[in-house]
Amino acid sequence: MVAFFSAIEPLRIANRISGQTLFQWDVISRDGGPVEASNGMTLAADVSLANVPMAPSLAVCASFAPEAAVDETLLDWLRERAAQGVTLGGMDTGCFVLAAAGLLADQTVTLHWESLPEFRERFPEIEAVESVFEVTPSGFSCAGGSAAIDMSLDLIRRRHGDDLADRVREQLVHHQRRQPASRQRGLPGQGLDxxxxxxxxxxxxxxxxxxxxxxxxxxxxxxxxxxxxxxxxxxxxxxxxxxxxxxxxxxxxxxxxxxxxxxxxxxxxxxxxxxxxxxxxxxxxxxxxxxxxxxxxxx
Missing domain, CATH: 1.10.10.60 (Homeodomain-like)
Known part of the structure; x- marks a missing residue:
């Protein structure tokens, strides 16, 4: 839930500050019904997989046990979106799903640091790094949590300039402007030798x-x-x-x-x-x- 709203809220604020609809989004679930998040709260969806309107990009947002709800129907649906030219991305552990669909070839991706070792074991052919977020011409990914704010701020900056991105950041009281290559966490020993x-x-x-x-x-x-x-x-x-x-x-x-x-x-x-x-x-x-x-x- 943190990653999900951290990705959307900067875009909503950018719309409000600019007075324009710069960004639009739909929340998609398998059947169009509400989805229970890992914190037990339910999130209403706008549309089902079968009725998704054409969009330029799609983010897969997952948390614990990301492959628990994955089946061939979902994987085929993602492959169809990729074949249509949709830019696909993963938030938190969403890259597990995209990797299972075979959609991360030749990409550098990131996931939440706790899940990186398991991802590297499962998909050794994919370059997975511990960065805050990654954006390439082929796709995007972020580590989840507040990293989704940084990724959305980067999107605002690239499309609409530094001024709007900085005003959104101030609204979020998000003082640190993290770069994509910033490390997700301070490891034990940081600040020592x-x-x-x-x-x-x-x-x-x-x-x-x-x-x-x-x-x-x-x-x-x-x-x-x-x-x-x-x-x-x-x-x-x-x-x-x-x-x-x-x-x-x-x-x-x-x-x-x-x-x-x-x-x-x-x-x-x-x-x-x-x-x-x-x-x-x-x-x-x-x-x-x-x-x-x-x-x-x-x-």
Whole structure:
């Protein structure tokens, strides 16, 4: 819901400030009926898939478990829109749907940072980056949340100039003008030694196939003992321990938000077997992966 309204509200405000209908939109659902968002609120739709008017662009907005409602009917419908020349985009985790339809070839896309590792595992042929938003001649995508504001402000700026975009931004009390390549989040270690920050970025980019600490140090151009000292000095832990904790945090999210088998989650988090994953997960989180999942299903 945050991403959805963050995309639309800048456009509505641009219309109001300009005194013109610069932007128009329709809310589409499968059958034209209301849709329940992840926060439990319902959103009224304007039109069903079968009755969508021709439009130059289409945004797929998704949140947790983005492929839960995907079937061949929806994928074929998206392929038909692409064949008609409609520019397609994804918000938050919407790119999972577009990728499943085979519509992201040769594009650079972004998704919410929590979903990037899983997307890269599922669709290794697609370049997925942790930026706020991406706009190309072929499509667009944003990380969800307030990133949709930045993407819509960029659209206003490109079509109607800096002055209108800045006035809309002021109305939204959105003080920071983020560029597309801005990183979505401040990682742990940001504001500390730049080498630690770079090390953490590398760790986050290699959750499924973890680098050895020596390889990590080599990537940074320093000795592994110096890397150990930097982590102990600034984070009071070894780089090995920090790396494992990041992988276990990723596994915890996958257990909560997907239905992937535990063995697959273990591999996606850089563990060689389900047994080693279970032992590490229990030590860190106090429950086994199976116990966590059963608790979520019963709540």
């Amino acid at each position: 730049p080498l630690i920050h770079r090390a953490i970025v590398l760790m986050e980019d290699h959750l499924e196939a973890p680098l050895s600490i020596r390889a990590l140090a080599d990537e940074l151009g320093l000795g592994w003992r110096r890397l150990e000292r930097l982590f102990e000095r600034d984070l009071a832990c070894s780089p090995q321990r920090f790396y494992v904790e990041r992988r276990l945090a990723h596994a915890h999210r996958l257990l909560r938000e997907t239905r992937h088998p535990i063995t697959q989650i273990a591999l996606a988090s850089g563990f060689a077997s389900a047994s080693s994953f279970t032992r590490a997960f229990r030590r860190h989180h106090g429950v086994t992966p199976s116990q966590l999942r059963r608790g979520l299903e019963s709540s």
